[in-house]
Amino acid sequence: MSALLEVRGVTKRFGGVVANESVSLRVEKGEIAGLIGPNGSGKTTLFGCITGTHAVDGGDILFEGQPIAHLRTAPIARRGLIRTWQQTRIYDDMTCAENMAISAREAHGGLVALLRPVPAATTRRGDDLLAFVGLHEKRAERAGRLSFGQQKLLEFAMALMNEPKLLLLDEPTAGINPTLINGLIDRLRRANTELGVTLLVIEHNMRVIMNLAHRITCLAHGRVLSEGTPDEIRDDRRVLDAYLGAA
Amino acid sequence: MSRVNDWHIMAALALFGIAAPFLLPGLVTQLAFLWLMVVFALTWDMLGGRMGYNSFGNIVFFGIGCYAAAVLQRDAGLPYFEGLALGLAVGAVLAVLAAIVFGAALLGIRGHYFAIGTLGLGIAAGEIASGWRYVGAGSGLALPLYPGDLGSREFFFCYSLFALAALCFLTCRWLYGTRFGLALNAIRDDQDKADAMGLRTTRIKIFAWSVSAFFLGISGGLAANMIGFIDPRDVAFAGATFGVWMVLMAILGGKGTLWGPVLGAFVFHVTQELFWTYLLGWQRVALGLLIVVIVVFFPQGIMGWLAERRERRGTAA
Numbered sequence: 001m002s003a004l005l006e007v008r009g010v011t012k013r014f015g016g017v018v019a020n021e022s023v024s025l026r027v028e029k030g031e032i033a034g035l036i037g038p039n040g041s042g043k044t045t046l047f048g049c050i051t052g053t054h055a056v057d058g059g060d061i062l063f064e065g066q067p068i069a070h071l072r073t074a075p076i077a078r079r080g081l082i083r084t085w086q087q088t089r090i091y092d093d094m095t096c097a098e099n100m101a102i103s104a105r106e107a108h109g110g111l112v113a114l115l116r117p118v119p120a121a122t123t124r125r126g127d128d129l130l131a132f133v134g135l136h137e138k139r140a141e142r143a144g145r146l147s148f149g150q151q152k153l154l155e156f157a158m159a160l161m162n163e164p165k166l167l168l169l170d171e172p173t174a175g176i177n178p179t180l181i182n183g184l185i186d187r188l189r190r191a192n193t194e195l196g197v198t199l200l201v202i203e204h205n206m207r208v209i210m211n212l213a214h215r216i217t218c219l220a221h222g223r224v225l226s227e228g229t230p231d232e233i234r235d236d237r238r239v240l241d242a243y244l245g246a247a
Numbered sequence: 248m249s250r251v252n253d254w255h256i257m258a259a260l261a262l263f264g265i266a267a268p269f270l271l272p273g274l275v276t277q278l279a280f281l282w283l284m285v286v287f288a289l290t291w292d293m294l295g296g297r298m299g300y301n302s303f304g305n306i307v308f309f310g311i312g313c314y315a316a317a318v319l320q321r322d323a324g325l326p327y328f329e330g331l332a333l334g335l336a337v338g339a340v341l342a343v344l345a346a347i348v349f350g351a352a353l354l355g356i357r358g359h360y361f362a363i364g365t366l367g368l369g370i371a372a373g374e375i376a377s378g379w380r381y382v383g384a385g386s387g388l389a390l391p392l393y394p395g396d397l398g399s400r401e402f403f404f405c406y407s408l409f410a411l412a413a414l415c416f417l418t419c420r421w422l423y424g425t426r427f428g429l430a431l432n433a434i435r436d437d438q439d440k441a442d443a444m445g446l447r448t449t450r451i452k453i454f455a456w457s458v459s460a461f462f463l464g465i466s467g468g469l470a471a472n473m474i475g476f477i478d479p480r481d482v483a484f485a486g487a488t489f490g491v492w493m494v495l496m497a498i499l500g501g502k503g504t505l506w507g508p509v510l511g512a513f514v515f516h517v518t519q520e521l522f523w524t525y526l527l528g529w530q531r532v533a534l535g536l537l538i539v540v541i542v543v544f545f546p547q548g549i550m551g552w553l554a555e556r557r558e559r560r561g562t563a564a
Contacts, residue, residue, distance in 0.1 A: 051443060077445035089443075091436035093503075094429070102429040108445040111454055114427040162444055 003062070004029040004166055004198050005050070005081075010059035010069075012042075012049050019045040021222045022059065027166065032192050032199045034213030036206075036233070038243055042222040043202045044086065047168050051083045052076045063166070078108045080165035086174060086202075088151045092144030096135060096154055099143050100126030103158040129157045133187060149176045153184075160191055167191070169201045173208050181205070185212055210234065218242065253420075256506070264409040268402055275401040279473055281516045282408035286466045287489065288496035288508030288515075289415050290459035295494065296502030297428065298455055299435030300354065304365030306490035307372045308460040310483035311345055312338035312467020314376065317388040317477055327394045335468040342464025343457045350453035357438070366486070373484035387478040390471055404473040411469065415462045420505055422458070431455060435503075499541045501550025510549055 005027040012020040020042045027033045035043050048054040050061055052073040061069040068076050091099050101118040104126070130136045133153040138146060143154055152172065159167050172188065173181050185208060191197045203209040209216060210230040218226045218233060220242040226233060233239055264282070268275045287309075294300040316334030323330050353364045377385040393400040422428055430451050433441040441448050467483070477483045484490075492515065500511025518537060522530040545552055 053439075053443075073439075073442045074445055074447060077443055082445075083443060089437050089440040091433050091440065093436050094432050098429055098432070102426065102433045102441075102446075103444055105445075107426055107430060108447070110447070111427070111450060114430055114451070115422070115425050117425050118429070158444070 002029050002065075003027065004064060005200070006060075006062040007046070007050065008060040008062070010046070010049055010061060011057045012045055012054055013057050018222050020049060020056075023219070023222070023224055024059075025217050025224065025227075027198060027200050028215075030192075030196070030198055031214045032188070032201065032212055034209040034216035034230075035200060035202045035219065036204070036209055036216060036239075037219035037225070041219040041242075043219055044170055045222075046219070047083055047170055047202065050076075050168065051081060077162070080163070081168070082159045082162050082164035082166075083168040084152075084155050084159055084170055084172065086170040088148070088155045090143045090151050090155050090158065092142070094143060095140050096130060096143050096146070097123065097126055097139040099154060099158055100130060100161050103161040105161075105163050126161060129160050130154075132160075132190075133157045134183070149180065152176060156187070156191075160195060160197065164197055166198045166200065169199060171202055171204060173203065173205050181208060188212060253505075257416075260509075261413070264413065268405050275405050276473075277516075277520055279401065279405040279408050281512065282405070282412040283466055283470055284492065284496060284512040284516045285412040285509055286408070286415050286462055287493040288500065288512040289412075289419050290462050291493040292497040292502050292508040293419065293422075293431070293455050293459050294452075296497055296504070296507070297423065297431040297435065298452065300452070301362045301494070302365045302456075303362055303486070303490060303494065304349070304353075304368035304372075305459060305463060305493055306369045306484055306486050307349070308342040308345060308463035309467040309470070309489065310372055310376065310479075311342045312464035313471035313477045313483040314338075314382050314388070314467075315341050315464070316468030316471050317390055318382060320391050320472075321388070327391055330391070331468070331472060335465050338468040339461050339464040342460040342467070346456040346460035347453055350456045351449075354449065354452040354456065369484060369486040369490055373480045373486065376479035376484060382479075383477075385479065387476060387482070389476050390474075393472070404469060407469050408466070408473075411462065411465055416509065418458065418462075423505060427451065427454075432503075495538060495541065498548055499545065501548025501552075501554075504548070504550040507548050507550040514549070 003026045007023060007025040009022045009024055010020055011018070011022055023046060037043050045054065049056045052071050056069050060067055063079060063081055068079070101122055104122045106113060106122065127136060127139060130139055133156060135150060135153055135157065138150065143151065146154060152175065156172065173184055176184060188199060189212065192199055201209065201213065213230060216228065216230055216233045217224060218239050225242055226236045226239050267278055271278070291302065291305055294302050315338035316331065319334040319337055320330040323333055325333060349368060353361060356364055376382055382388060395403065430446055433446065434448055434451065438448060471477045471482070474482060496511035496515045497508045498511070499515055500509065501507030519534060522533045526533050547555065
């Protein structure tokens with residue numbers, strides 16, 4: 001198996017607080033990997049390290065076999081590693097269609113490439129992806145007007161527009177109406193199978209992550225506590241203890 | 248739908264620009280200043296409105312244009328128009344270079360800090376120019392005399408500035424219709440997101456400032472020749488007048504819109520001329536009040552106010 005992403009012993013400190021301590025993790029090409037752990041266990045920090053927001057204090061991060069720990073956010077994104085945020089980040093004052101258009105991969109190009117109108121094919125692909133997440137009728141609306149859940153879906157669609165090889169999703173179901181969660185799980189799966197996007201998902205909703213992920217890593221206190229299939233994680237006493245505070 | 252669109256307004260403005268100097272021969276200089284104001288507002292809005300970077304230092308590029316033209320026309324030993332052409336070209340190039348250098352240094356700073364940094368830039372430029380003997384220091388520089396007839400001088404600068412304003416508008420209109428325009432908006436709305444989506448934000452920001460600087464550099468050379476004299480603080484690096492007006496006009500018209508800065512320049516310039524004519528002695532007070540009124544009652548500018556009204560009527564209907 002070829003690892004698409006390999007995190008090797010990554011350590012990240014904020015002053016005296018060790019947010020990640022020697023964390024190692026592999027995401028295989030084509031899989032859906034889960035990342036769980038109690039609040040403050042360092043999941044989002046790890047996302048920050050992988051995507052270049054945080055400079056790591058130790059360890060290596062390999063994407064497609066190439067070291068990326070020294071790179072900044074944008075060059076990492078251009079290699080095909082895109083993330084979403086827990087608190088969704090979209091372009092508020094632009095329409096949904098514009099949000100999609102500027103998220104296309106072509107926007108990575110140099111200035112000359114940018115000095116062209118958005119091609120019709122890109123607009124169409126953006127519309128298709130908006131339809132995929134159920135936001136097609138909102139395409140001309142200002143993104144900041146959407147509900148939180150809709151903004152989350154838009155952010156997901158924008159990420160797909162970028163044609164990532166690996167997509168890091170930070171709590172995709174948080175704040176989403178429970179009746180819509182099944183639909184979202186279905187879309188995440190289809191992004192994985194139909195669009196060929198490998199996923200690494202942080203999730204607090206156990207029902208969701210147990211259903212979705214092929215393999216799960218559990219963090220606690222900044223360290224990897226346990227790793228395995230959803231069934232193995234479910235039966236791991238240490239994971240339960242970490243969540244319930246017995247540890 | 249037979250609604251008025253961009254092309255109708257552009258055609259009307261083109262007609263106005265061409266015919267007005269003949270129809271209003273007494274106001275040719277005011278018209279020339281009007282077109283200069285349009286350039287000011289449009290170039291400010293590219294960063295301030297579209298990209299969300301409020302610059303108080305754009306006046307620097309104008310000043311560089313003023314001085315480049317004045318020095319070259321003084322020293323190159325060319326006839327008037329050749330010297331002017333060379334001066335404008337060099338002014339544009341130097342302004343763009345300055346935008347690249349200052350952009351690399353300042354465009355990494357965000358929000359209020361960028362505004363303050365650029366404010367410092369404008370003040371520093373004025374101080375340097377007024378202490379530099381080669382460019383006339385505090386006593387400024389006089390531009391060579393215009394060789395044509397007395398009446399033709401105003402016409403020449405009025406049409407030159409009109410052409411520059413038109414070119415600047417068309418450039419903005421084209422740019423905002425491309426991915427580059429969207430990228431500017433994306434940087435304004437969430438720069439970290441834009442970075443995380445792979446956009447080359449630094450390059451985009453510097454390019455935007457360079458486009459502004461290009462037009463401001465040329466406008467500086469033309470304005471200096473039209474005024475006939477440059478004072479380092481009152482003309483070239485006039486941060487307290489031109490430098491602030493740029494911001495006001497864009498905000499008044501509606502920042503981040505295509506027509507807002509143009510509209511703002513018209514309204515502002517006409518109002519200001521009226522103040523100077525009818526409220527002499529109180530014109531600064533009136534201008535200050537106008538600024539307060541703009542900020543309090545039209546925070547989104549005229550275009551934003553119109554859009555809001557239209558929207559409200561749409562939901563009411």
